Each structure stands twice: as structure tokens, then as C-alpha cells.
Amino acid sequence: MLIAKAWYESGSFWQFIITTLVAVAVGALASYATMRAAHPKRRLGYLTLTNAPLFIASHDQTGSLQVTHNGTSVSRPRVIELELYNSGRRDITAAQFHNDAPLKFDLGADVVGVLGVTSSPAGGVAPAVAVDSVSPKVVAISPSLLSRRQAVRATFLVDGPGEDVSCVQQPLIDVDVRSQAGAETPTLASQIAGVLVVLAFFGGLLGLLKIVEP
The missing domain is CATH 2.60.40 (Immunoglobulin-like)
Known part of the structure; x- marks a missing residue:
């Protein structure tokens, strides 16, 4: 006898969730980059x-x-x-x-x-x-x-x-004026790299779900 899976056990459901999160993250990154380009920080x-x-x-x-x-x-x-x-x-x-x-x-x-x-x-x-x-x-x-x-x-x-x-x-x-003694301000490159790591993590989960999904 087949027993219906709960909705949270469905690979398709989690695939939809992860795809949505990736899309939101990409959209947020694009918005952030646009805002920085329009209002560069001094x-x-x-x-x-x-x-x-x-x-x-x-x-x-x-x-x-x-x-x-x-x-x-x-x-x-x-x-x-x-x-x-x-x-x-x-x-x-x-x-x-x-x-x-x-x-x-x-x-x-x-x-x-x-x-x-x-x-x-x-x-x-x-x-x-x-x-x-x-x-x-x-x-x-x-x-x-x-x-x-x-x-x-x-x-x-x-x-x-x-x-x-x-x-x-x-x-x-x-203008943001601050002492640079011992301070390291995150650069745009490091911020983008952090976002890419998150996207890679979600992408890996998405690939894993595709492998294990019946």
C-alpha cells in the first residue's frame, strides 16, 4: 500500500523554495549594486x-x-x-x-x-x-x-x-570620516563574494534535491 508523503517531504516543494530564495538573493544583489552605483559613498x-x-x-x-x-x-x-x-x-x-x-x-x-x-x-x-x-x-x-x-x-x-x-x-x-587604525572595511568585492558563497550553497542544495528526488 502506498502512503502519501507529507508536503514537506516532497522534493518538488523544497526545489521551489530554494529556487525562490536564489531568485530573491539575486534580485537583492542587483538592487544593492544599482543603489551603490547611483549613490556612491564618500x-x-x-x-x-x-x-x-x-x-x-x-x-x-x-x-x-x-x-x-x-x-x-x-x-x-x-x-x-x-x-x-x-x-x-x-x-x-x-x-x-x-x-x-x-x-x-x-x-x-x-x-x-x-x-x-x-x-x-x-x-x-x-x-x-x-x-x-x-x-x-x-x-x-x-x-x-x-x-x-x-x-x-x-x-x-x-x-x-x-x-x-x-x-x-x-x-x-x-562623508564618513573614521580612524583607520586597525580597521578593515569590507570592500564591494568581498561583499559580492559573500553573496556568491550563499548562492553556491543554495545551488548545491538544489542540485542535491534533483539527485535524490524520485
Whole structure:
């Protein structure tokens, strides 16, 4: 005597479910890709490349070495190199600095001077960088065009202990500004790869059902 199978034991039912899920996943991926193309994200990362003392401990204690900058004595000299990187898919324009306000970073020590500002790749314009008029530990980066994939490096001589550099003023409109220290942001390629893995999983289940289905 034949016994009718329950609906959930039917290979055709599960084949329909998996096919539907795959179609939904493909549609969601297509919608996501279209949305990203229409509204590309602007991102600006910052990273402390160097934060090193100029004196070793023995020299600092004995006073055997001295550093001056423009006639100013520096008792605990350090060199800090700060990098800004436009990691988004569009340029960041000067008009996106709200009310022409600058980006500001707290270096954790009194800034003695700006030693240099460079931009790469060649052809990019380096923004103006100066010590903040209110706090000697803060530097201000003036509104400027930051092209896609442009990196700006600013080097400072500071007087004080080694502290973490932090962004204390972020006036950019529609731009995600974040520290890149130890951070890994998932790329579009890795996101697509993750979706493809899911699709492959469902595809494997679908193939398995076709094999075992009577």
C-alpha cells in the first residue's frame, strides 16, 4: 500500500523554495549594486603613520641633547605624521566643508610646528595645515579638494608625551570620516563574494534535491 508523503517531504516543494530564495538573493544583489552605483559613498580615513620621540630615554634625562625650532626650545620633542586618505569612490570637494570649517585633529601634545605637507599621487593639491588658534594641541586642515584615492600626509614637530591622535571636528557633509587604525572595511568585492558563497550553497542544495528526488 502506498502512503502519501507529507508536503514537506516532497522534493518538488523544497526545489521551489530554494529556487525562490536564489531568485530573491539575486534580485537583492542587483538592487544593492544599482543603489551603490547611483549613490556612491564618500569616505575619508585618517591614520597616524609616525608618533615617535626624537630623544631616547637617556638623552631625555641627562639633557645631553637639545632641540629648538625657530628659537623655541623643545623639551620632549616628537614627530607625528598624519595621513588622510580618500578611500571613497568620488571626490570630496571644498564645498562639502560645512560653513568652510576645517577638519581638526588633536595630536595629544603641543604643536611646535608644521614640518611639511605632501600629496599623492602627483597632481593632487595639498590642503593648508596650521596650528589651531584656540588649542596648541590641535591642528586645522582647511577646506580643499580631496580627489578620489588621494592621500595627504602632514608631518608635525610636537612637544609632549605620545598620545593617540583623534579627530575633534568633522564638518564634512555626506562623508564618513573614521580612524583607520586597525580597521578593515569590507570592500564591494568581498561583499559580492559573500553573496556568491550563499548562492553556491543554495545551488548545491538544489542540485542535491534533483539527485535524490524520485
